[in-house]
Amino acid sequence: MSKFKFVFLSIIGYIFFLTPFSFHGEKKIAISHIVNFITGNMYDLFIGFTILCAWLVLITTVLFIFYSSKNDFINSVFKASPLNVVLRVGGSFLYLMVLNSWFENYDIASIILDGNTGGLMAGEGGLLTTLYITFFVGIIALPLLTHFGSVEFIGILLGSIVEKLFKVPGYSTIDAIASFVGDGTIGIVVTDTQYQRGYYNRREAYIIATSFSIVGIAFASAVAEELGFSHIFPIFYGSIALVTILLAFITARMPLKKFKSTYYEGVNPNKIEIPVGKTVLQHAYDSAIKQADSVKIGEALVQSLKGILNIYVGFLPIIMMVGTLALVVAEYTGFFNIISAPLVFVYTMIGYSKEVAAMMAPASVAGFADMYLPALFISGSASESSRFLVGVLAFTQLVFMSETGMVLVKSKIGLNFWDVIKVFIFRTALSLPILVIITKILSYLDIISF
Numbered sequence: 164m165s166k167f168k169f170v171f172l173s174i175i176g177y178i179f180f181l182t183p184f185s186f187h188g189e190k191k192i193a194i195s196h197i198v199n200f201i202t203g204n205m206y207d208l209f210i211g212f213t214i215l216c217a218w219l220v221l222i223t224t225v226l227f228i229f230y231s232s233k234n235d236f237i238n239s240v241f242k243a244s245p246l247n248v249v250l251r252v253g254g255s256f257l258y259l260m261v262l263n264s265w266f267e268n269y270d271i272a273s274i275i276l277d278g279n280t281g282g283l284m285a286g287e288g289g290l291l292t293t294l295y296i297t298f299f300v301g302i303i304a305l306p307l308l309t310h311f312g313s314v315e316f317i318g319i320l321l322g323s324i325v326e327k328l329f330k331v332p333g334y335s336t337i338d339a340i341a342s343f344v345g346d347g348t349i350g351i352v353v354t355d356t357q358y359q360r361g362y363y364n365r366r367e368a369y370i371i372a373t374s375f376s377i378v379g380i381a382f383a384s385a386v387a388e389e390l391g392f393s394h395i396f397p398i399f400y401g402s403i404a405l406v407t408i409l410l411a412f413i414t415a416r417m418p419l420k421k422f423k424s425t426y427y428e429g430v431n432p433n434k435i436e437i438p439v440g441k442t443v444l445q446h447a448y449d450s451a452i453k454q455a456d457s458v459k460i461g462e463a464l465v466q467s468l469k470g471i472l473n474i475y476v477g478f479l480p481i482i483m484m485v486g487t488l489a490l491v492v493a494e495y496t497g498f499f500n501i502i503s504a505p506l507v508f509v510y511t512m513i514g515y516s517k518e519v520a521a522m523m524a525p526a527s528v529a530g531f532a533d534m535y536l537p538a539l540f541i542s543g544s545a546s547e548s549s550r551f552l553v554g555v556l557a558f559t560q561l562v563f564m565s566e567t568g569m570v571l572v573k574s575k576i577g578l579n580f581w582d583v584i585k586v587f588i589f590r591t592a593l594s595l596p597i598l599v600i601i602t603k604i605l606s607y608l609d610i611i612s613f
Contacts, residue, residue, distance in 0.1 A: 165456035169312035172455075176307025180380050181397055191393035194304075194384045198296045206287065213295050214262060220476050221255035224248055236469065240476050247477070254480030257487050261285040280490040283539060284483055290539060291483055294385050298479075301381025302470045306463035308380075312451030319437075319447035328408075329374070330415040331367045350376035351567060355574040361430035368576045369422040373586050374411035376567060377403065377558055382534075386557065389538045390550045395610060399555065406559040406597050410590055421582075427575065485533045493540065499525030510549075513599055514613070519546045526553045527595075531587050534563040547611040548602040555601075559594040562587045 179193045227241040261281040266272035275281040322333025358368035392399045503524035510520035526540035537557040562568040568583045606613040
């Protein structure tokens with residue numbers, strides 16, 4: 164049964180997440196077909212469900228300021244820091260405001276209800292509509308990739324290669340793959356935990372956390388859907404992986420003077436090696452079977468449902484709040500245009516029209532606030548290559564302050580806010596020339612239009 168779970172469920176997972184297929188004349192991955200089906204056939208029912216979720220988040224967030232449950236999981240979901248309380252309540256309120264057109268007779272409300280601000284985030288065709296469905300389906304299906312041995316199998320199999328390429332222990336591959344197919348924030352938390360347990364020294368933990376903790380495949384599929392690349396999702400996600408690997412290779416060879424090869428205070432280094440008498444393939448296979456045997460499908464489903472609750476309560480309202488405010492700033496002020504002005508010249512030199520370059524530049528820097536903002540900023544561009552470049556860049560930049568940036572600052576690895584800014588600038592500067600080459604090649608092959 165364990166062998167069956169490892170082989171069959173892993174294959175199903177890779178097919179579900181990475182294999183586009185045609186349905187009703189459209190070639191997309193399974194998640195995108197499900198999004199289209201729900202929005203096309205049960206939109207009103209689904210929006211009613213999201214309204215209920217928004218009210219639940221708004222009420223429980225306020226309630227749990229004064230109340231604590233005896234259940235640790237319930238507290239971990241609904242209790243929040245003062246900043247997150249503001250973001251959750253504000254995001255839930257704005258979501259309800261847009262869907263119900265609250266205060267539409269007031270001029271100030273029109274800023275939020277504008278189709279280019281709050282209207283772009285919520286309602287029919289809005290980002291939150293796509294995310295609610297994508298996260299539910301994606302997280303439910305995610306254990307097919309993460310829980311039944313494929314992560315362990317690939318991680319151990321590629322371990323020696325990782326050590327040579329990225330100067331980190333081979334078993335860090337498991338953290339990296341878990342981030343790619345799961346969630347970047349979880350990847351950072353796992354890396355931080357392993358650092359505190361002595362599996363990584365500080366330099367290794369920095370390389371792993373700032374190079375491999377990319378937002379996962381479920382998130383990427385939502386962005387690909389938003390930008391119109393579901394039909395070439397393997398290429399879209401493959402480009403993210405390629406740029407990430409190249410940047411990790413470079414990062415591993417930087418001096419990193421602040422992050423020395425010292426272990427967390429008070430712990431002894433832990434080393435995991437291939438058992439004597441076994442080949443790497445045998446150990447990889449045995450570890451995969453052991454992992455598949457240790458997980459019950461029902462337990463994995465329960466964990467997925469808990470993950471969905473965390474996303475719905477602690478993440479989507481923040482996306483709504485940060486995204487709406489950023490779009491208001493973009494629509495009604497020149498802030499993003501001012502700070503990204505040099506990039507307009509760069510993109511024009513590459514060959515984009517001034518109009519397209521003017522959309523790409525602010526989108527390229529908006530990702531520091533939240534990784535979904537670049538997709539929102541560029542989604543209206545007629546140039547496929549501009550949408551592709553900015554969409555992939557949003558992932559390879561890695562840090563965004565609404566989530567991964569804050570987790571990095573709070574970790575024991577030792578990054579401060581300025582370090583996070585430097586990571587963002589560094590990864591943006593190195594990603595751009597690589598992505599220009601990739602988009603040029605894809606345009607030449609007529610996979611996307613320039």
